[in-house]
Each structure stands twice: as C-alpha cells, then as structure tokens.
Amino acid sequence: MAESSASIIHVVAWGTRLSLNLYDFAIANPASTREANTLAKSVSLFALMLKQVGTSLKEDTTIPSGEAFETVQDIVLQANDVFAAIQAAVPDKSKRDGVRFENGHDGVKERGWSDVVHDRLRYMLPYVRSLNSTLAVMLQAFYTVRVIAWSRSRQDRLPPTAADAVANERAQLEVLIIEQQLLLLDVFDAFSTYQQTREEEGVAHQQDSTPPPSKLSKYRDESIGEPQARRPLAETSSLVRRASVNFSNVILARWTQLKALERRLSLTDSEEDKPKPAERRRSYQPTVESVASDSMPPTARNSPELVKSPNPQRPPSARTTLPAPIPTSGVIRSTGPFSPKTGAFSPSAGPYSPSTGPFSPGPSYSASPASTAYFPGSPRRAAAATTGFKAPPPRSASFHGTFPPRPPPAPDTTTTTKVEEETADGLDIPWRLWLQSNRWDFVDDKVVSTNAAVPPEQAFTDRAAWTEIMQKWVRREALEEARYSFNQVQKEVSEGGRTRFETCFCIGRPLTYVSGGGYTAHTKPK
Template sequence: MVEIASIIQVVASGTRLSLSLYDFAISNPSATRDANRVAKSVSLFALMLKQVGTLLKEDLTSPSPEAYETVQEITLLAQNAFSAIEDVVPSKPPIDVPHHLDESASSPKRKWDLVSKTKLQYLLAYVDSLNSTLSVMLQAFYTVRVIAWSRSRQDRVPASVADAVTNERSQLEVLIIEQQLLLLDVSDAYAEYRRSRDFAGSPSSSIHSDQRDSAAAHDDTPPPNTLDKYKDQSTKNTKTRSSVTESSALVRRISAKFSNEILERWTRLGDIERRLSASDEYPGTLQNFQQAVQRRDSYHARVESGSDTEASPPLMRNNSEVLMSPQPQRPPSVHQVGAMERHSQPIATATVRNLRSGAPFSPGSPYACMSPTNAYAPTGTSPAQSVYSGYFPSSPRASAHPIGSSRGSASPDGRQGESNNGLGIPWRLWQGSNRWDFVDDQVMNTNTQVPLEKAYTERNGWTEIMQTWVRREAIEEARYSFNQVQKEMPDGNRTRFETCFCIGKPLTYQEIRSLVDRSIELFRHSQMNPRLSAEFSDSRSVRSANSATSSLHRRERIRRTRSDQPHDDYYSTTDSDSDVRPHPRRTISSSSAKNGKSSNRRKKESRKSGGSSHSFGTLAKYGGLATLLEGLPEILRGI
C-alpha cells in the first residue's frame, strides 16, 4: 500500500520546485516562457497527487491493490523528474554568495542553450504524462462509484441512471485519449532532446570531448520507456508515427477498450459487480424464505400451548437452499439505555419477508432494508451481540406496554427518559454498514465511529421505522420510496413478526416526527370513518379485535332471539353460540330474577368497558402516549 508520508513529501518537493522555477523565469528572460510552463505543470501534478492520495486514504472499496502500487511508482518517477529539472534550473543559490549582495545575484543567470531548452521541454512532457495518468486513475474511481450507485439505487429513473454512467465513461475515455497522446509526445520530445545533445557533442561543437563524455555519463534524465506500462499495447508497439492525425485516430479507436482495461486494473469493479449480482439473486429466493417463515409460523400454536420452558424449533430443517446465520448461545445480558431495555436476540437470514413496496427501492440492492442479513457489530461485543440484535423496542407493544397491560409497568418507566416534547419514537438510520439507533432526536446506540453527518452526505443511506409508529399512507403522501418488510421480534420464548418500513433516504428527526404526526391524524380520521378503518385492518392485532367484536355481536343476536321466544318447558342457561343444551324448567323467585337482571346488566357493562379498553389499547399502540392522552376524553364519553 502506498505510503501517505511519501506522497506528502513529493507534494512538498513539487511545490518548492514550482516556486524556484518562477524565480528562475524572472531572472532569466530568455527562459521565462519555458520555465513558467514547467512550473505550472509541476504545481498541477502536486495538486493531483494530493487528491489521489486523499482518495486512497478515505476510499477502501474502489481502488485495487495495483492502483496503490501504481501511485507509489508515479511518486518515484516524479522525484527523478524533479531532480532532473533542478539540474537544468538551479533551485538553490550558490553557497559563496554574500548575503549583503543584491537578491538578483542569489539567482545567477544561466546560459540558456539548446540542450537545456530541449531537456526542459522533454521534462515538461514527462511531468504532464504523469499528471494525466493520475487524472485517468481518479476518473476511474469516480466511474466505478457511479456504476455501483446505479446498480444499487434502483429507485432512480432508469434513463437518468444510464445517462450518469455513460457520462462518467465518456469522461474516462476523453482523459485516456489525452493521456495516450501525451505519452506519444514524450517519445518525440525525448528524441528531440537526444538530437540536440548529440549535436552539442559533435566535433564541431565548442565543448571539449572529455567534457561531452562526462556530461553524457552523468545525465540522470529519466528515459521515456519508464512510462511504457501506462500505454496501450497498440500504441506501445508503434515505433514511429507519421502524423498527429494518424496518432489521434489510433488512440481514439482504442479508447473504449482501454477504458475497460483501466477499470479492471485500477479498481475493484469486478468484485463490486459480483456482490451486486449476488444481491440481485435475492428476489429469486424470496419464495424459499416465505416458505421457511410459514413453517416457523406453524410452530407458534404448539409453542404457545406448551410450557414456557419449551424451546422453539429451528426455522429450517435439512434444507440447504437457505443459509442460516450462526445461532450462538445468548447470554443473560440486557443492554439498558436510559430506562428502556434492549435484549440482544440472534436473528436468522430467513426472518425478513418483503411484503410490498411503494417504489422501486428494491431489497435486491445492497443498500436496501436488509439489516438482519447484513449483520454488523462493534469490535469487542459478545458472540450473541455479534449477530444482528433484534430491532430495539420500537413500539408500545414491544417495549413500553400499553397502560393497563398485565405484562409489567414498563410504559411509565420507559417514558421517563424522554424529552418534554418527544414521544419516544424509536427509529434507525443506516449508511452502508454503519448504524445509528435513535429515540426521538437522541442517538441511543451505534456500531461505528463514523460521524453521523456522513449518513446525510453519502448516497447509500436509508431509514427504518416500525409500522406501529408510522402508517403506510403517511409515507406515500410524503412521496418517499420505501420497502415494507417483516422483522422477527423476540417475545419471551416465542417470536413474532412486525412490519417495518425501510425508507430509501436518510431522514431527520423532524421528518420522522412529521410522519408520526400525520399517521396520528390518519388514525383519528379512520376511527371516525369506518371505511378507512376497514382499510387499516390488515394488521394482526386489529384483525383479532374485529373477530372478537363480531363474536360479541353474534352472541347478542342469539340472546335477543331467545328472549323473544315464549317460555315453555325448556330454556337455555348458556349464552354461547354453539352447543346449546336444553335443561328442565325451574321456579325462579323474584329476588333471583332481579339478581339475574343485575347480572345481565353487569355483563353488558363489562362488554362496553371491554370494547373501550380495546380502543384504549389500540390508540396507545398506533398513536403513542401523546395520542392516548389527547383521545382520552373521547373514550370516556363513549363509555
């Protein structure tokens, strides 16, 4: 891997050399134009090298190992070129110059002969070629990023995605054409420099023969063949070129093919495409996942009817089609943040079921809502926590149970840690494999040291929130792309599935709060409008409540029918709608009749209070604590 320290040293050396060249241009009018051009080229190369070095340090996914080696080689070639430039243009004043003399004496005028001019022109082309090679590498990194983005973010319009990829590839081809032409110019410039040096060393030259031999022996100018590894094979085999037009035509023909070679050589495009192809295969195995979950659901009745110590059966038995994540033993540890408890629960790969999507935010993409399969935990966690721990308590049902529940008093205690204006809304923010767990606007848990701001600046971020806090209609009104999946939640010795919305962009707390507030409004409206309430009855709890209500109505109709019939020798003593058995008629006293009427009245009142309690619990479930308090007067009026 390239050393960042060596890059910094070369950048600093290039900056100093550029300043020296500008000073030399001022003190030598005959060389001003050439020296300024070389100074500009050296400065641009130092800037480009710094950009590439920064990207190599920050991006560990796009560059290939060969890219690091290439940058290391370019830094060494640049150092040799800088040394050759300093031989032509002295960068330091002579040591024997007194300090009290004029500053112009510190930069002595040098005789600008033909050899010095052609050598400086060759070194200018050499540095330009190195700079152009770094530009090609940088554009290759940008191109592979856009390709990966276009494959992973399928919620974008296909035409715009294709245009973005085409634009990046076209820019890469343009830079390759420029680089290959500059590499050909290097060979021509070096040939011109050799001719001028040979002419200066001819017998007709004024330079003595032994001086000519000594100058040729100490010539440390880097040869052009050191750049052959950056040429295309077709241009490398070209010995001479007849014209610039033919060279341009040759380079243009090979630009598209050579750009693909550059992407394979300097980037990890092949690995990225293999990962994306593997993720694209997920929808094809969705049926297997759903079948596995159905098998798991079939076990729930036996687990519920059995003892509490009975272990849940495995999700899949003897099925090699579904790869399960490891199931380590869970230690009896509870990670408590504030007053809310979070139990670590291993989860299998097959516990996520894609139900339906409001936009093409496909689960096949690596950045889609697939957090249970993309297990990630900070270093140093226990084995049980290294697997994806269950989604932290995300609803009043899962963590702080509704008021009046017999499951515990977690609700009042769990709400004590909230802010004055907060509802205790749990939600999760993802950026790649980085995760932040929120309660309202406070980060309660994370698995990374990456700053939170990166989740909003990078492209591969999304948000998760449970359906018990946000309704589907609210997300659709906000025009967010989302997926709706099922997540497995621990519930004692059993597990249950809860619906989770995976929104295809990183949301802020204000946006989350807006969705929750809008969901509360929709919930109230659905309570007033029975038609909307029927549309919302797709959840398991609402379905069970409706079935219980219909059973009560059925019993009431049967009771009224029997009360209208005349009394004969038999009458029923049960109010059940099945297995009605006749009994002999008995004499009923007036006091017992009154007690019977009072008992019937108490039963009716208890049914009323039961229905109110159901509304009470449903409101707490879908609206949160604030909605519960605001809707309390309406509930009391209905009792």
C-alpha cells in the first residue's frame, strides 16, 4: 500500500504540472487554445479524482476489494504513458519564450500542432476522461456499500429513509457507469482516426509510444459488444442503458467487499434473532410480585401490613416542586446500589461517576436508557435557577409516626428467597447520601460503603446534599406532607438473571435515620 500511495502522489503531481503547462501552451498558441484548454482541464480533473480515490483506499480498507487496489495501480501505470504522450506534444516553456510575429509586432506567433499530433491529442482526451470516469465509478461503488451497511442498521427505525438512500446511491452508480461506457467507446473511435492519420503521415508504429485502447478493455461491459463495430449513437446509448443495472452489480462485486459485508450483517441479524433462554426471556417482560391470596391464611389476607408492588405512575405536575420532573415512564438503567434480596446497599455498586454528570432539569428533560446519573444535582438550586422557587426552611422535628417507612413487600410463596428478619436496633433500611460526587451508603444509621475521603457529617451541613431511598421504604405522602422537594425515578435492578425496575425517591436535602425507622431533616451537625 505504501508503494501504491507513492506512485499515486507522483502521478497526481505530474498531472498538475502538465495541466499548467497545457494552459501556458494554449496562451502561447492561439490556434490550439481550445483543444489545449480542454485537455488541461481533463488532466487536472483526473489528478484530483486519483487523489480522492487514493485517500479513500488509505483511510478505509474494509470496503475496497483486492481487485480495486490492483485496478488503481493499473490506472496509475496507464496515466504515466498518457502523460508522457501528451508532454511530448507540448514544447517546454523555455522554447516558447521570445517568439514574435514575422511582421515585427510584439505578440506570439501562431503555431498549431501537426495533423498527427493533433489527432493523437484528440485520442488522448477521451482516454484521460475514461480513466477519470472509471475512478469515479469506483468511488461511487464505495459510497454505495457504505450506505447499504448504514441502511441495514436503520431498517428497524427508518425503513423508508434507508431504502431511499440505497436506491439513490445505486442510481448515481448507474449514471456514472453509462458515462464511463460511452467514453470507452469514444476512445476506440478516436484511436481509429489517429491510426489512419498516422499511416498517412508515414509514422512507424514502432516509434509511437501512445498506449493502445485495448488496455481499457478490462473496464468495458462485454454485454455491449465489440467497440470496433460502428453503430448509431442512439443504438449504442440504448445498449449501454439497458446493461447499466446488471453491470452495476458486477462493479459492486468486483471492486468492493459487499458480499463479505452482507454475510457479516446476516450473521449479526441471526444472532439477534436467536431465541433467548426462558429465564432471560422472562426478564424482559414486566412482572408484578404478588402473593397468591388463596394460599394465604385469613389473618395475612386482612393484614394492613400487606403492600402490593408499586406501579410506577407519572406524578401530577401540581404535586412536585421541580419545574420539570423526571418522567416515571422513562427508565434509568443502572446496576443499582440496592440489593433486592436483602434490601441493603451492595458494596460492589460502583461509585457515582462525575463524568456522566447530573441531569439538568428543563422542558426537554429525558432519561437515557444507558445513563447511570438518575438524580439531578441539587433540586433546590435547579428549581431556584429556573423558577425562582425557594425551598421551605428545614424541618427539625422528627417524622417518626407521620413519616413511617414503607414495610418491605411480603415474601413470594413461589420462590425460596426469604426476607431477612429485622434486627433489634432497626429495619435494615438501605439509603444513600450524596454530596456532589461523594457518596455514603447507609443501612439504618450505619455507613456500609463510601467513596468519599470526608465524613458524612460534612454532607449533613451542606444544603447542596441530597438523599436517595427506595419507594418500598418510604411513603410518597409523607414526603409531600413534609414539603420535601423530590423526584421519582425508575432504577433497574438485577436478581438471579432477572431484571426488574423499582421506584426510587431522590430527596433534595440530607436526611438522617432515627431509631425506629423515622427520618428527620438535618439543619446542623449532631
């Protein structure tokens, strides 16, 4: 590839210099200005196209095939021969300086090309254009494959748009193929004229280093027929147009790795379509933890302590203190710091990552399915910044009784999991305290895990701190009665390969645990 890149750079530089030389020659020779300018433009466009194709081959090796690299190398070799033939017909600039009219007036003496040179350059013009058009077809084939790969990943979301994009790229490829095939036929016609003039002028075939048109035969569509057989232009155009669709598929198979790409995409699709194990399949279905009422004793059926599993609902806008609450229908995916078996914080839960950053409340508030930041930073400050709302002063009274913790759900009789018995000193209630990126995980009034180097008392004295607790341990009515600003979010927790979502309250102030299950707002350190 390094050798090929060096040869491409060399030909591009040569084509640029030759194009400038042709423009200078056109100025110095008014009789050949039009032909020289046209040829200079074609050489310049070919150099630019070759540079673009070389860059594409260098940057992405997953789409071009091995034959595409060989084709570019062959075109580079042909360009060397073509440029040499053109340069032989254009004298150096030093030989054109100082030429004047024979009548003595300042100016440039009109000197045209001989018939042989003129027809040779007329033959070189479609030759250069055909090389340029072949490179354009190759580049468009690369673009088409990229769009096909892109469309396969968008079929489930934007099927009409993906199909239209592929159809558009294929149509552009057909247009370029038609142009290329017509130019290749022009090359053979121009060579016939040049060959006849060369024989009339007596120029030996051995002395001519001009590349023959047979070198371009490998880029022709064989279904069109032999180019030597002269046909009317309308008939030739009709043949090329009818063959363009099939030949575009040939080009994609020849110069790209479309088949290998389609095989990889098919394997990926088949892996995704494979049936999942029964347990994992059930984990993607909504489940409700319930207790069979028929198998329960009458006393348990009438027990006020029996609590049904919470059903997440969007809280009314009038009952929240934030200007844009997190939609409870959205899911915040997280590994979850809570352990669904014991109700305690999991020490293996990862700390809060400052790089993710808290959400900023606003009208376009949304939850990313892959985000782990599920509580906005300082709801008190966010609300004040957007609405001018000021949170009420902290309540120092204990809410034991009016703020009772929600009892844990009754055990499911269909499973063997047992809820741990309450300890003598508490209910083993897990909760979490946050201060910026510092985190303290509590069970009742004991810190069981932290990522902070400072004691939790610092968070209790900071008005920017906040508290998290699962819904099964606290009642929403108690939070509203205490006039706490809070958000209700959904957290994804895993248990034995199953995934479910539990509601979590994010309270916009630091709270402390009180023996017996109550909580109190903190106004000063104890």
